[in-house]
Amino acid sequence: MQSPGEFEIIDRYFRDIGHRADVLLGVGDDAAVLEVPPGECLVATVDTLIEDVHFPSGLAAADVGWRSLAVNLSDLAAMGARPAWTTLSLSLPRADTGWLAGFAAGFAQLAETWGVALVGGDTVRGPLVVTVQAMGLVEREQWLTRSGARPGHLVVVSGTLGDAAAGLAAWRGGAGASQCERTLVERFTRPAPRIELGRRLRTCASAAMDVSDGLVADLEKLCAASACAADIDVGSLPLSEALRTVHPVDRRELYALTGGDDYELVFTIAEESFAALCAQQGLPVACTPIGRVRRGRGVVCRRHGEAISLPVAGYDHFGAGAAG
Numbered sequence: 001m002q003s004p005g006e007f008e009i010i011d012r013y014f015r016d017i018g019h020r021a022d023v024l025l026g027v028g029d030d031a032a033v034l035e036v037p038p039g040e041c042l043v044a045t046v047d048t049l050i051e052d053v054h055f056p057s058g059l060a061a062a063d064v065g066w067r068s069l070a071v072n073l074s075d076l077a078a079m080g081a082r083p084a085w086t087t088l089s090l091s092l093p094r095a096d097t098g099w100l101a102g103f104a105a106g107f108a109q110l111a112e113t114w115g116v117a118l119v120g121g122d123t124v125r126g127p128l129v130v131t132v133q134a135m136g137l138v139e140r141e142q143w144l145t146r147s148g149a150r151p152g153h154l155v156v157v158s159g160t161l162g163d164a165a166a167g168l169a170a171w172r173g174g175a176g177a178s179q180c181e182r183t184l185v186e187r188f189t190r191p192a193p194r195i196e197l198g199r200r201l202r203t204c205a206s207a208a209m210d211v212s213d214g215l216v217a218d219l220e221k222l223c224a225a226s227a228c229a230a231d232i233d234v235g236s237l238p239l240s241e242a243l244r245t246v247h248p249v250d251r252r253e254l255y256a257l258t259g260g261d262d263y264e265l266v267f268t269i270a271e272e273s274f275a276a277l278c279a280q281q282g283l284p285v286a287c288t289p290i291g292r293v294r295r296g297r298g299v300v301c302r303r304h305g306e307a308i309s310l311p312v313a314g315y316d317h318f319g320a321g322a323a324g
Helices: 006-014 062-079 097-113 163-170 177-191 195-201 215-224 241-246 250-258 271-279
Strands: 024-025 042-048 082-092 116-123 129-139 154-158 207-210 229-235 265-269 287-294 298-303 307-310
Touching: 006 097, 006 116, 042 062, 062 082, 062 097, 062 129, 062 177, 082 097, 082 154, 082 195, 097 307, 154 271, 163 177, 163 241, 163 250, 177 241, 195 265, 215 229, 215 241, 215 250, 215 265, 215 298, 241 250, 265 271, 265 307, 271 287
Parallel strands: 082 116, 229 298
Antiparallel strands: 042 129, 082 129, 154 265, 154 287, 207 265, 229 287, 298 307
């Protein structure tokens, strides 16, 4: 059976992902035409996922599709935006119809969950590389940034930390016999972008970003942007029951502090504003204070008030520990 060509791939797998009235011209032309409502601003982000760098070779195609969109929607969540549109650039070593169908299904499942329309992109031959651009909308002057943290504000994280890194390790080790291991693996393969929480935070948080490279590494970026420092109480880290069951305390703390790929939100907020946030009905995900912003530079992890050192700080593409 002859492999499909570039335009057949687009027509068969990607033309009909998402439908929105604000897409005036979508897939099939040289560019998309999109309508931005009055009083709102466009928020755009782009991420590239490379096989054996951002996801392991052999990961199910549907999971690759889901993850490739999820990591971008997580960036929109960190800005307080609601997702609207996406473009996709796909480099493939060959036009494997089974893989394409799985990838498109995973991508479409998450797109439909958040009302996202695929409005354009490109397909080429090459190593397996997925580049996704996501665009969203946010009310004027209500977007979140990394630069608003102030001394005295709480450092808070959503959900639980360390699960995705532990899940990747379990996947690579061929684990998955227990329900706890399967739960951890799914946290890596199917991250949940915290869109609803981001929308709540845009009117009360002072700064925010998503946890992609590891809590400490990402919080250091937020502190640098805000010209301040932060202390983390490792005893306050929110850890899932699955992580607690599978790993001893030192390993799970390391995963939580440096593992990355959780795509939770870390944000800073005044104490009274956090109390008001927690008092709201239907908070979409649990949020846990883990530290406090202070004057200075950097991030210090403390146990019972004493500073501790970490063997690694988080993922850096061009750092000594990065895949080459």
